Amino acid sequence: MSLLDQPATDIPRRKKLVSKSPYLAALQRRHFLLFDIVPNLMALLVVPYHIFVAPVRVSDVVVFFLLWAVTGLGVTVGYHRLFTHRAFAAPASVRALLAFCGALAGQGPVISWAAIHRRHHELSDEPGDPHSPNLHGQTGIGRLKGLLHAHYTWMIEHDYPNVAHYTPDLLKDRAIAGPSRHYYAIALGGLFVPGLLCGLLAWQWQAAVSGILWGGFLRMAVLGHTIWAINSLLHRFGECPFATGDHSHNAGFVSLLTFGEAWHNNHHAFPTSAKFGLRRGWSDPGWWTVCLLTRLGLASDVRQPPDSVIDRRLCEGRGP
Amino acid sequence: MTADDIIMWCRAYISDLLGIPLQSVDPDAPVDDFGFDSSGAVALVLDLETKLGRELDPSILFEHQTLRALANAVVTAAAA
Numbered sequence: 045m046s047l048l049d050q051p052a053t054d055i056p057r058r059k060k061l062v063s064k065s066p067y068l069a070a071l072q073r074r075h076f077l078l079f080d081i082v083p084n085l086m087a088l089l090v091v092p093y094h095i096f097v098a099p100v101r102v103s104d105v106v107v108f109f110l111l112w113a114v115t116g117l118g119v120t121v122g123y124h125r126l127f128t129h130r131a132f133a134a135p136a137s138v139r140a141l142l143a144f145c146g147a148l149a150g151q152g153p154v155i156s157w158a159a160i161h162r163r164h165h166e167l168s169d170e171p172g173d174p175h176s177p178n179l180h181g182q183t184g185i186g187r188l189k190g191l192l193h194a195h196y197t198w199m200i201e202h203d204y205p206n207v208a209h210y211t212p213d214l215l216k217d218r219a220i221a222g223p224s225r226h227y228y229a230i231a232l233g234g235l236f237v238p239g240l241l242c243g244l245l246a247w248q249w250q251a252a253v254s255g256i257l258w259g260g261f262l263r264m265a266v267l268g269h270t271i272w273a274i275n276s277l278l279h280r281f282g283e284c285p286f287a288t289g290d291h292s293h294n295a296g297f298v299s300l301l302t303f304g305e306a307w308h309n310n311h312h313a314f315p316t317s318a319k320f321g322l323r324r325g326w327s328d329p330g331w332w333t334v335c336l337l338t339r340l341g342l343a344s345d346v347r348q349p350p351d352s353v354i355d356r357r358l359c360e361g362r363g364p
Numbered sequence: 365m366t367a368d369d370i371i372m373w374c375r376a377y378i379s380d381l382l383g384i385p386l387q388s389v390d391p392d393a394p395v396d397d398f399g400f401d402s403s404g405a406v407a408l409v410l411d412l413e414t415k416l417g418r419e420l421d422p423s424i425l426f427e428h429q430t431l432r433a434l435a436n437a438v439v440t441a442a443a444a
Binding site for chain 1: 423
């Protein structure tokens with residue numbers, strides 16, 4: 045009698061929440077090489093290229109900031125606030141556009157990204173958190189290893205979440221199926237197409253090369269380190285106005301550079317809030333974008349905690 | 365479970381997961397045709413493991429493009 049012919053047991057089996065296999069690890073290592081190692085190495089070529097080959101052009105700076113903003117907002121407004129936390133609702137066209145802009149960042153397809161991030165919130169700084177810096181011991185070496193893991197090396201090989209458990213809502217969303225399935229083409233295209241357009245407009249190969257370096261590789265590396273620093277540094281250093289039961293911290297002084305993501309303790313205190321900068325003067329470009337979408341009639345059901353709840357949580361005490 | 369049972373379970377699973385009619389989940393069509401990406405394929409294999417009570421390699425659905433090929437491979441592996 046084969047194993048499959050045996051009668052089903054009545055003992056309920058626990059659903060598997062993550063998968064780990066050599067096959068998935070090979071896919072993860074390929075992604076890490078393409079989008080986490082290569083952009084960093086190519087970004088190192090920017091300075092020697094401009095010293096020895098051609099000067100910096102206006103188009104380099106323009107394409108860098110344009111793609112940096114588009115991909116940064118794609119990640120924080122799309123991948124993070126809309127798709128992971130359902131902090132607001134948006135029509136199919138906006139969902140598709142935000143999933144596309146997020147895919148350009150090279151941080152993974154939207155459904156995988158959201159599933160990994162929901163698991164992070166579920167287990168924040170506990171065993172099973174995909175990227176906590178606080179699980180490698182309290183010795184000096186352990187704390188350093190933790191930071192390196194949370195910032196970078198966790199992506200080499202990690203448990204892959206069961207999306208049927210973590211993101212069933214996103215699997216049913218036809219608007220984001222395309223950007224999710226064609227993620228590699230979008231992310232790779234985003235590395236080269238903007239720079240090639242610069243080259244075509246100027247009709248000079250030097251403009252194409254420096255456009256690809258600035259608008260592709262350097263831009264992806266800078267945004268990558270920005271988002272990874274939220275995972276690493278902001279689960280170790282900064283301010284904790286809210287008690288959240290984990291090690292999430294704020295670093296308001298870099299809120300503009302992180303599109304509002306640096307209000308990370310606020311975010312762990314109110315994960316479903318579309319607004320991370322909860323107080324007047326706490327700058328949050330991601331929130332400003334949600335407000336703009338709302339004004340244009342392209343966002344609705346925007347969630348944010350009432351001031352009274354924020355005040356009460358602030359009075360309840362601070363985190364570690 | 366026979367191969368047919370596994371096919372039926374997989375069709376119902378994909379129909380439910382993607383919110384598409386059961387009839388549209390053709391066991392002889394490549395799973396790509398349903399808009400099923402690699403994240404969904406990993407989930408299906410994980411939950412099929414729970415259903416069968418035995419380990420499967422997540423690569424099985426990538427190697428066997430259709431549900432019928434998958435089911436046959438699972439049954440053959442179990443009989444071996």
